[in-house]
Each structure stands twice: as structure tokens, then as C-alpha cells.
Amino acid sequence: QTCSALDGYPRVDNQPLRPNDLPAVQLFNDWQNSTVSILGNDALLLNVSSGSIRQAGYSNYTSQVELLSKIVTAEEVSRMLQLLNSPQTSLDQDPDTVDGFSTQEFFLDNDSLRNGESGKPGFESPEQAEHRRELRQALQNIAQPILEERITPYVNQRFPTCQGRCTPCYSLIRRYLYGERQSHAPHRDGHSFVTVVVSLSDYGTDYLGGLYVASETSHPYYLRLQQGDAAVHQSDLLHGVKVYPVETENGLHATRWSWILWFRDSEQCEDESHVWFKDCAEKGNPTCQMMHATKVSSIPGISSEEAMKEVVFWNQKAAEMGHATACVKLARALLGKLPSHLKKDRKEARKLFLRAIESSNDPDAQYGMATLYLEDASTNVILGRPNDDLVKKAVAHLEASALGGHPFAMFNLGMVHMMGYGTKIDHALAGEWFEASGLPEGLAARSMHYSSMGEPEKAAEFQRRAQSLGFGAPWRVLARESTGYGGAGGIDFNLPWPPNESNRVPPKW
Ligand SMILES: O=C(O)CCC(=O)C(=O)O
Ligand SMILES: [Fe+2]
Structure with a gap:
């Protein structure tokens, strides 16, 4: 064993x-193709490819991803790229919450911009601010009709649990370049009810690899996103980015711009994420259990002590089903490396790493085993x-x-x-x-x-x-x-x- x-x-x-x-x-090539018309917009027939990805561990739950062909036109993409490629454009250099690298992103919309503050308070120099305001406005002029006429109606139609309230509360553009940021580590978008990622670059000519989806971190399946294509998914889908260069006469190069939209299920963009995973966690979906654990501390009225216990409770449930992320988090808690009320227990931590390896050959668990052996x-x-x-x-x-x-x-x-x-x-x-x-x-x-x-x-x-x-x-x-x-x-x-x-x-x- x-x-x-x-x-x-x-x-x-x-x-x-x-x-x-x-x-x-x-x-990834296991697609089901269909055409979808957006209600109230007869002129718009979308080519949609749907994929289903098994979730990690010993359950049969799946996560869904859709690929929308050319939801943004070539002309719109080229206007956006022209603005972004201006020599004056500067991207954010603050640490990313997924991998701790410089973000290389630019927000068009988020909570702080809606509050009249800068895109990222504390990280924008006054010299940049003026040009950035203009750039943001110019990009929004292109982005807003696309959101209002196409993407938001599609999202609301596709996810009826939103009850028509799905709203793009964050809109940002990220740049991947050969020799700069080339990746974004595997993660789930816990803050996003629905995520839409529009590629502003072409697979095969501008870059290879790019956005991937996965059952388990060790086996990424890349989506062949062309300029103007979008990927659509919810918070349960494990995904990441790794850009590989294309070979040209002048050597290797890669550029990938992505326009990322995170929707909330609230017209006022209120954060209701503490209820998103509760029901499916209770029904036994291990990914929901692990995700719900990340939300319990924001349940109104919960004490920090109660929250701490709930975090462990839900991760334990998910870990029993072999959910790799839950196993690894619990193991780290048992080693005293993540805060919890659990007593240190190295043997139990080791068992959890081994379980995540058995269920998903999880690279974080393999790394954990290496640490224990050293x-x-x-x-x-x-x-x-x-x-x-x-x-x-x-x-x-x-x-x-x-x-x-x-x-x-x-x-x-x-x-x-x-x-x-x-x-x-x-x-x-x-x-x-x-x-x-x-x-x-x-x-x-x-x-x-x-x-x-x-x-x-x-x-x-x-x-x-x-x-x-x-x-x-x-x-x-x-x-x-x-x-x-x-x-x-x-x-x-x-x-x-x-x-x-x-x-x-x-x-x-
Ligand atoms: O750049 C992309 O394609 C996706 C990035 C992403 O997953 C994120 O920012 O959460
Ligand atoms: Fe993401």
C-alpha cells in the first residue's frame, strides 16, 4: 500500500x-458542441462547447466548463490590444493571491473602483493614476457593451440559480509574456460565483498552453482559446495557466492577454459567498465541503472559535473522500503549519499526504512527504x-x-x-x-x-x-x-x- x-x-x-x-x-478535447441563442437578442447565436471534468478524490462529482466561440469580435479585441500595448500602459506589480508573483494585471472594475478609489489602493503611484484613469475609461467603453449585450445575459441564462442577478463585479486584464509572468498556479476562484475568461490572444500563433482545467493538479488539460473566445466556469473548477512559447524565425516568444470577469450573484455586488457552498457541502460534494471551509469565518455572527472548528470539520469530511486540497490543508494543520485547534500529529499528517497521493497523485502531498522524509x-x-x-x-x-x-x-x-x-x-x-x-x-x-x-x-x-x-x-x-x-x-x-x-x-x- x-x-x-x-x-x-x-x-x-x-x-x-x-x-x-x-x-x-x-x-482538453472531450467537448459537446451546441448553438445557443441569447434571450432577447435574436441576432446572437453562440457556438458553445461544453466539457465535464471529474473532481478529484473518490466521488463522482464533476465540474463544468464551457467555451464560447468568438464572443468578442476581432475588431473589439484589436481595439483593446491597441490601448493595452501603448508604451504608457503600466500593469500592477503587487503580489498575486494565488502564486505570490507580481500580478501583471490591470483592473477595469472592482469594489474599490466602484467606491471611487484607485484600482488597487496603495499600489498606484500618483504619476500613473492619470493615464490609468484614461486607459480604464477607454477600455470600459469597449468592454461595457460586450458585457451588457452578450456576456452577462449569457451568464444569467446559463446559471438560473443566479435568478437573473449575476453581475460582473470584477473585470481585469492580465498579461503573460515569455520571459515574464508565464503562469498562474492551479486554484479555484472561491470569490467568484461564475468566472468568464476571454482570451485576447491566439492559441498557436501568440502562445501555446495557456488556460488549463484539471481534475487533479498533476494532470492539466489545456483549452485551445483563440482571440475572442471565452471559457466559463464556476468556483468548483480547478484551473490555472501555463504559457509555453511558440517558435518563430526570431526565436521563441509568447504573449497572452486575458480579460477576466468574476461574477457575483448580487446586483449590488454584495459578497454572499458564505452561502454558495453550504447546500452542496451538506449533500456530500467534497469540493463544496473544502470550499465551504474557506467561507465559514464570514458567516454572520460566527465566533472565531466556532469557525476554526467548522473549518476542520468540513475539511475532514472532504478528506475522507480523498479530496487532495482538503487532505493537504489538514495535514499542514496537523503539522502546526496552518492555524487550527488540532493537536500536532505527525503520523496522521503523513496518512493524509498519502491519501492525497493515492487519490490524485497530488504534487503538494508529494512535496509534504519529501519534507517529512528530510x-x-x-x-x-x-x-x-x-x-x-x-x-x-x-x-x-x-x-x-x-x-x-x-x-x-x-x-x-x-x-x-x-x-x-x-x-x-x-x-x-x-x-x-x-x-x-x-x-x-x-x-x-x-x-x-x-x-x-x-x-x-x-x-x-x-x-x-x-x-x-x-x-x-x-x-x-x-x-x-x-x-x-x-x-x-x-x-x-x-x-x-x-x-x-x-x-x-x-x-x-
Ligand atoms: O488568465 C487567465 O486565463 C486566468 C487567470 C485566473 O484564473 C485568475 O486570475 O483567477
Ligand atoms: Fe482563476
């Missing part, structure tokens, strides 16, 4: 995992040396985690090959892993690697890339700790590495 946690490990060829071994982009290796000293077998087990779990896409695992595989943990030192492979992680820290480590190889130009390029994601910003370390890989904290980026054969430990980042 416990062997199943490391399917395929140790690897038969006994070769270390390399970034080249990471899985290629797989497109702690064990340091406490089980043999003849003054850390236990090498346990270090090797930790490395195998890191490889499994990296295969599932975990950037913290990829970064730490860089440490494995730099320091020679359970393997010989291989600086080239270490450098490849640092880069593959795509993390600000990984790109900075890649820069140091090029520096040490006497390649100052490449070193400078990677230093620039690291900084564009927030490396060195005063908020980065805290942001990294509270977001982990997709919005949940309680994960150690700096793993408890024991001394290597030369009695050295990796630097702390």
Missing part, C-alpha cells in the same frame, strides 16, 4: 528526472551522518512532485543536484531545474549559475526575469509563504536539508 505513493519509483533506469521529462501540453533523515543520524536512504526517499518524492508540476519541488531538485543529495553533483542539471521552476527564486538562482559560468549577459537576463516576478521585492517572501502553490500557506520553500557529504547545507532563500 505505502509503495503506491511512489508509483514508478525508484525509476527503473535509475536516472535523475530532468525538466525534459516533464509532460507535454495536453489539450526531517526524519536529520533526526535519524547514523554514525554522525544523516540517513541517506531517507534522503533518497525525499528526493524521489520531490521528483514525483515536480512531475506533477510543483515549482517548489523543481527548485529543490536544483538544490539536490547542486549539493549532490543521494546523487553526484551536477551543476548543469541544477541550473536547468532552477530555470524550469519558473519561480522568481529559481530564475535568480539560474542567474547566479550563469554568473559562475562566466556568462554575464545570460546572468543579467535571468536577474531581470526574476525581478519582473517579484524577486527581491519587500513582499515576496511573505507572499510566497501565504500562497504556496495555488493559494494555501503552510508549506516550506526552504526544505530542512541535512548537511551533504561535504558537510554543507543549501543557502536559505
Whole structure:
């Protein structure tokens, strides 16, 4: 049973995992096609593709996603891009709540703008404010008719539980660029009753990869979004973004602009999210149980003590059904890394990581197992040396985690090959892993690697890339700790590495 946690490990060829071994982009292609006319707008016939994605764990619940073809016209997209590509346009550089990288986004509408404040209070310099007001107004002039005539009517028709009140309460545009932000970690939009993402870029010519949906974090299925196409889903759908470059005569490049809309079920944009997941949680949907746990503290009148207990209660229910996110959160609580009233229980935490691996090969759980093995290796000293077998087990779990896409695992595989943990030192492979992680820290480590190889130009390029994601910003370390890989904290980026054969430990980042 416990062997199943490391399917395929140790690897038969006994070769270390390399970034080249990471899985290629797989497109989602299980679509049902239909045409939909929007009520009250006879002129508008939409081509809609519907997909159903099984939820993680031992239940048969599914999440839905729809793809709307060309809901925004080529002419509208090109007007938006012209504004966005103006040299004066500046995007937000504050930490993202999903991955703790610089957001690279620009809000057209949100709570604070409706209150007459700036798009992101505290993060906009007065010099930017004026141009941004004009840019926002110009973009809104294009966006508003699209919302009023097409997208909002579609959303209300598609989700009758909104009772006609579905309202786009947040509207923002995000940029992905090769050599800058290229990803957005896997997550669920807990603040959004319905999400609509319009791609302003073309799959295949502007970028590859892009928006993906998933049952389990380790198996993303990408949506082939063309310019003007939209993806529509609710908060239960696990999704993320990873942009891959296209090859051109002038080398590799990728640009992907997305226009993101988060709807609430309130015309006044009131936050009713504490009721969204209650019923389906009670009916036994594990994703709803895990999501409801994130909302209980905002139930009117609940005490913080009661809320704490409810959080654990609902996550336990979801974890019993093998829900990976719930298992991992509970395990971190049992290790004292997330706040809860639970007593520390390492054995139980380990069981939960193993359950998330068994149900979904969850990369966060693989990373958690690696962390536990490294702690064990340091406490089980043999003849003054850390236990090498346990270090090797930790490395195998890191490889499994990296295969599932975990950037913290990829970064730490860089440490494995730099320091020679359970393997010989291989600086080239270490450098490849640092880069593959795509993390600000990984790109900075890649820069140091090029520096040490006497390649100052490449070193400078990677230093620039690291900084564009927030490396060195005063908020980065805290942001990294509270977001982990997709919005949940309680994960150690700096793993408890024991001394290597030369009695050295990796630097702390
Ligand atoms: O940029 C995208 O396509 C989606 C981003 C996203 O999922 C989000 O911001 O919540
Ligand atoms: Fe999202």
C-alpha cells in the first residue's frame, strides 16, 4: 500500500528526472458542441462547447466548463490590444493571491473602483493614476457593451440559480509574456460565483498552453482559446495557466492577454459567498465541503472559535473522500503549519499526504512527504551522518512532485543536484531545474549559475526575469509563504536539508 505513493519509483533506469521529462501540453478535447441563442437578442447565436471534468478524490462529482466561440469580435479585441500595448500602459506589480508573483494585471472594475478609489489602493503611484484613469475609461467603453449585450445575459441564462442577478463585479486584464509572468498556479476562484475568461490572444500563433482545467493538479488539460473566445466556469473548477512559447524565425516568444470577469450573484455586488457552498457541502460534494471551509469565518455572527472548528470539520469530511486540497490543508494543520485547534500529529499528517497521493497523485502531498522524509533523515543520524536512504526517499518524492508540476519541488531538485543529495553533483542539471521552476527564486538562482559560468549577459537576463516576478521585492517572501502553490500557506520553500557529504547545507532563500 505505502509503495503506491511512489508509483514508478525508484525509476527503473535509475536516472535523475530532468525538466525534459516533464509532460507535454495536453489539450482538453472531450467537448459537446451546441448553438445557443441569447434571450432577447435574436441576432446572437453562440457556438458553445461544453466539457465535464471529474473532481478529484473518490466521488463522482464533476465540474463544468464551457467555451464560447468568438464572443468578442476581432475588431473589439484589436481595439483593446491597441490601448493595452501603448508604451504608457503600466500593469500592477503587487503580489498575486494565488502564486505570490507580481500580478501583471490591470483592473477595469472592482469594489474599490466602484467606491471611487484607485484600482488597487496603495499600489498606484500618483504619476500613473492619470493615464490609468484614461486607459480604464477607454477600455470600459469597449468592454461595457460586450458585457451588457452578450456576456452577462449569457451568464444569467446559463446559471438560473443566479435568478437573473449575476453581475460582473470584477473585470481585469492580465498579461503573460515569455520571459515574464508565464503562469498562474492551479486554484479555484472561491470569490467568484461564475468566472468568464476571454482570451485576447491566439492559441498557436501568440502562445501555446495557456488556460488549463484539471481534475487533479498533476494532470492539466489545456483549452485551445483563440482571440475572442471565452471559457466559463464556476468556483468548483480547478484551473490555472501555463504559457509555453511558440517558435518563430526570431526565436521563441509568447504573449497572452486575458480579460477576466468574476461574477457575483448580487446586483449590488454584495459578497454572499458564505452561502454558495453550504447546500452542496451538506449533500456530500467534497469540493463544496473544502470550499465551504474557506467561507465559514464570514458567516454572520460566527465566533472565531466556532469557525476554526467548522473549518476542520468540513475539511475532514472532504478528506475522507480523498479530496487532495482538503487532505493537504489538514495535514499542514496537523503539522502546526496552518492555524487550527488540532493537536500536532505527525503520523496522521503523513496518512493524509498519502491519501492525497493515492487519490490524485497530488504534487503538494508529494512535496509534504519529501519534507517529512528530510526531517526524519536529520533526526535519524547514523554514525554522525544523516540517513541517506531517507534522503533518497525525499528526493524521489520531490521528483514525483515536480512531475506533477510543483515549482517548489523543481527548485529543490536544483538544490539536490547542486549539493549532490543521494546523487553526484551536477551543476548543469541544477541550473536547468532552477530555470524550469519558473519561480522568481529559481530564475535568480539560474542567474547566479550563469554568473559562475562566466556568462554575464545570460546572468543579467535571468536577474531581470526574476525581478519582473517579484524577486527581491519587500513582499515576496511573505507572499510566497501565504500562497504556496495555488493559494494555501503552510508549506516550506526552504526544505530542512541535512548537511551533504561535504558537510554543507543549501543557502536559505
Ligand atoms: O488568465 C487567465 O486565463 C486566468 C487567470 C485566473 O484564473 C485568475 O486570475 O483567477
Ligand atoms: Fe482563476
